[in-house]
Amino acid sequence: MRYLPLTDGDRREMLAAIGVGSVDDLFVDVPREARRDGPVDLPEHLGEMEVERAFAAMAARNLSTADVPSFLGAGAYGHHVPAAVDHLIQRGEFLTSYTPYQPEVSQGTLAYLFEFQTQVALITGMEVANASLYDGATACAEAVTMAARITKRKKVVLSGGLHPHYREVTETMTRFLGIEMAAAGPDWRGGEDLASGVDDGTACVVVQNPAFFGHLTDFAPLAEACHAAGALLVVVVTEVVSLGAVRPPGEMGADIVAVEGQSLGNALNFGGPTVGVLAARQKHLRQMPGRLVGETTDVDGRRGFVLTLSTREQHIRREKATSNICTNAGLCALAFTIHLTLLGEVGFARLAALNHAGAVRLADRLAGIDGIDVVNDTFFNEFTIRLPKPAVAVVDALADRKILGGVPVARLIPGRAELEHLLLVAVTEASTEAHIDALTEALREVL
Amino acid sequence: MADVDATLTGNRGLALEEAVIFEQDSPGLSGVDLPQPVPGNDRLGGLGRSGAIGLPGLSEPQVVRHYLRLSRMNYGIDSGLYPLGSCTMKYNPRLNERLARLPGLGGLHPLQPISTVQGALELMDACAHWLKVLTGLPGITMAPAAGAHGELVGLMTIRAALEARGDARKRVLVPESAHGTNPASAHACGYAVESIAANVRGRVDVGALKAKLDADVAAIMLTNPNTCGLFENDIIEIADAVHDAGAFFYCDGANFNAIVGRVRPGDLGIDCMHLNLHKTFSTPHGGGGPGSGPVVLSAPLVPYAPLPMVERRGDGFALVEHAGDSSAHPLGRVKGFHGQFGMMVRALAYMMSLGSDGLRQVAEDAVLNANYLLARLKDTLSLPFEGPCMHEVLFDDSFLKDTGVTTLDFAKAMIDEGFHPMTMYFPLVVHGALLMEPTETESKATLDQFIETVKGLAERARAGDARHFKDAPRLTPRRRLDETAAARNPVLVWRPPPPQAAE
């Protein structure tokens, strides 16, 4: 068995050194009735080729976004990841290291996390960022509990433009904490009024930019209304590339920003793993969840990095910690930061501009098809269209033509007649003119 | 060995210094060539970004060199022995990485039509099947993103099941040796945490436990094998007592590597247990994550498991994404999309590679390696609890008494010898803990070298050479770092240096 270096000779010698006759003697503390003498009912070991074949067969039963035109978004985006990213994250020293608890042998991880935190703070327009959380949806839930701790309040208002998974995760994760959640109905037309729901018991209002349905909003007035009531504004960003083109939440007065970072450096992976991250104001630092890396010096006076402010975390504070999180999304954060370093100032802005321009082109094309309405006035790289038929049926018909045509709103918010005809369509730099032609052609056919 | 003279660059041969990216900025450079967008009307509604972000510009070769140099300042399992107790730092097979990157797996969008992802759902179902058989429990949720997330999801499932029977309970019992995530998760589930003492054998004090069990206890959270590396021999008695009190038995499965393929937690009376795929099932830790923490469930908990769920329907697979589509009472969603699919790919590849026979061998070799360390080091170090141990062995710092050397100093000296240190100061139940988990993927030769090194260092400490330890490590890219200064004045983002005043 290729992963096991002990030989039978080694095992015998080691048992002798321990002073037992067989390995069974090492399991004596297991109650007799729970000891299994034979293997469990599963197949025996396989060579690399056999395993590869089995996975290739499963992969072949899927339609990959890599092979066909895809306009899928709704919180996960198919961007092109430069070759260098995937090469570098597979360096054994990155891939196979643990959390950097021993800073002297982890300066690589600590340095890139420091750079990651800085990049996130810059693109969100915030003062500090943590070293990652699981994903955008759990980051949103963490932002809410953080706001409740800071304000010592229990009421939370969720925008109808928030991604339905983020709303559901936030509701589930806070379900037993006595937090009172007021979730607005789906705001597919944009322009909902949230400010009037804010009062002196409100911990925070959670909005998303661009919204789930694609709209862009200037949240500065809402931020003001929140602050006047002593509440915080949490802004969720599910498409991080938008920050290359759109005014960042920090400039709109956000107090906490919860970001899904998958779009930078990370493959779609059927939705996970991705990388969540939280950015905040310096004054709320001690209420932040998750790891933080800080700069310091070593005994020889050279700059170095360490995990810091760990008294917020579970391994020290136990039930009084700001979160139970331990393992985070380190390697996905590495992919994110390498991709953003490759892009740089110019490349990030251009990537965002390309995404937007492609979406504008597609929106204009679709608006020209009989029976299709483009719902949004504003959007970044994703927008909502209204079809003359239920969107699920249309998407299935497109899939039959090997086109992944978008995400029906009803997939995420079922059972609402007014949403049944709505389809989310996303464009990235990976969408070609030929893809756009194929989609418009196919839509004409299936409608 | 004479100290090497200082170099002009700060580099030392293959040990290369590296500035942060913000200090390597060539404005205008980019490492990605993208076409110029065709100018047109924008639809940003006046919300376009104004002003520069402040990201540095670098070319691709500069970027590759930057991260390569950083990687070389890290120690990984690929570098050498990483005996970090409780973390199961085993070899991460490269086949897993290749398979996770197949376009038909890594390139799947989570919201494609279900008909276009049948292979992915089959894979999730297969991974779930292996984990259920290995644990002997009937249900599983694949949604949680890591062990701690699994703990919280498991507890929420328990709470939902209890509340559904109109039985709101308020407390969760957690042994004092538990990992910090256990009490933190119980708190995040709205429970009060009550600590249970350990006995002199490093196990839960069953008497103390029974005394605390009453109709207000929702669950006990026990780690088994526990964080001292010991199997809880009284576990079946504990399970019976917990069930008699109407509570559920949560097991922290972080240490499953010790028993995989040999003992099924379902046979021990466990109701709910998370599995860290990034420990027992070889998915890489990646410098902190990502992980994956599926939770196996006993029959009474299955209806309350969170969304989504993969279900076999006819000869295909369905994905239950909404409570309305389920006959049960699902908890709701705990993470975006469907869990850490990429980690399930890797874990399944690992399980299929080893098979039922190989996984059993994994547990045996892991336990053998740990007991070998125990046997050969017990006369040098101090052992708080008698063996046999399971997959990890716990020592305390009494062997360092009056040497002036602390557990931390000792660990730092091991770094200079080319080993990653063991886990220190955890669990909290012994003083100055040193918790060593070699895993099954270490050879006897590596263990022998490690043993001789530990013995040599212990001798040096007892010989009064505290200086050697206080100054360690000497041979790393950075020596001991000032964590106090970092915490007193947190610098968490890079800032440009203030402009130099003109002379």
Added chain:
Amino acid sequence: MGIVRYTKEHEWIRVEDGVGVVGITKYAQEQLGDIVYVELPEVGAGMTKGAEAAVVESVKAASEIYAPVGGEVTEVNQNLADNPGTVNTDAMGEGWFFKMRIADTDEVDRLMDGVAYQEYVESLS
């Protein structure tokens, strides 16, 4: 200088003109090591004896500080925000945490005096 009394949790309280000044003892700061942060109560907060009043943190540990007696917080030591190390260098003086109006001076009398506290600390090692 008024009288100084001690608790088993290693807080001290010095009573000056009916106002109690509270801090942690030299022994406590030694046990904690370099102090990096002190979370202070709000001025005006009322607390009963034994209530959680503040948190003191080193790099690897956090400890709660309990009110040695009941009363109301009248002032906190703002200097600790920027210079938490003062607790290490002058635990019994400049490193005080907060001042409080004492509700019941009998509670002070029931605490340990310097000699009793010294004996208590010696019994711990």
